[in-house]
Amino acid sequence: MQNKLYAEFASTMMALCLRYAKNRHDAEEILQEGFIKVYACLHQYQFKGPLDAWIKKIMVNCALQKLKNKKPLYQIVHSEDTNEEFADEDMILDNIHAKELILMIQALPQMCRIIFNLYVFEGMKHREIARLLNISEGTSKSHLHDARRFLQNKLQRQFIVLNINSGA
Numbered sequence: 001m002q003n004k005l006y007a008e009f010a011s012t013m014m015a016l017c018l019r020y021a022k023n024r025h026d027a028e029e030i031l032q033e034g035f036i037k038v039y040a041c042l043h044q045y046q047f048k049g050p051l052d053a054w055i056k057k058i059m060v061n062c063a064l065q066k067l068k069n070k071k072p073l074y075q076i077v078h079s080e081d082t083n084e085e086f087a088d089e090d091m092i093l094d095n096i097h098a099k100e101l102i103l104m105i106q107a108l109p110q111m112c113r114i115i116f117n118l119y120v121f122e123g124m125k126h127r128e129i130a131r132l133l134n135i136s137e138g139t140s141k142s143h144l145h146d147a148r149r150f151l152q153n154k155l156q157r158q159f160i161v162l163n164i165n166s167g168a
Contacts, residue, residue: 002039009052010035013059018102019117020063022110034062060122064132067110104154112147119144 014031021027037058045054108116114133118124119140124132126140133140 001042002035005038005042005055006035009055012052013055015102016056016059016121017063019105019121020060020067020114022106022113026066030059030063030066033066034059037062060118064114067114100158104151104158107154108147108150112143112150115140115143116147116151 010031013034014027017027017030017034018024021030034055038055041058045051105113105116115129118129118132119126126137126144129135129140130137
C-alpha cells in the first residue's frame, strides 16, 4: 500500500516540495517527512475529496513546519529599486523552462516564497495566509508584492541574457 501511494504521488508532491524548499535536499526532506505523516495518518483519511488533495495538504503543512523550525520566518525584506518597465510577458514565458522557474521561486526570501506558494499555487486568500502564519493581511500582501517584483526582475534579467545569447 505504501509503495503504491509513493509511486503514484511522489513526483507531484516533490514538485510541490521544491517550490517551498530552498534547495533539492530540503525538498527531499520535506517529501520524506510528509510521506511518513501520510502513512501514519492514512487511517484518518475519510474519502471526502480526492486523496491527492489530502496528501497535498499534509505536504504543505510539513513544508511550513520545516521552514518554521529551520530559521525565523519573519525577516524584513527590502525590495530593490527596480525598473518598472518589463519585456513582453509572453516572450519571456516562451523562453523559460519549468526548472528555471522553480529555481527562481527557490531563490525568493523564505517568507516571500511561502506566501507566494500559498497564494499562487494553493489558492489561499491573504486572510487565510495571515491566520495560518500568524501575521497581518498587510504583511502577507507586502511579501507577495515583494515576491512578484523579485520574480519579475529575475525573468527580465533571464530575458536579457536569452536575447544576448541568441544574438537577438
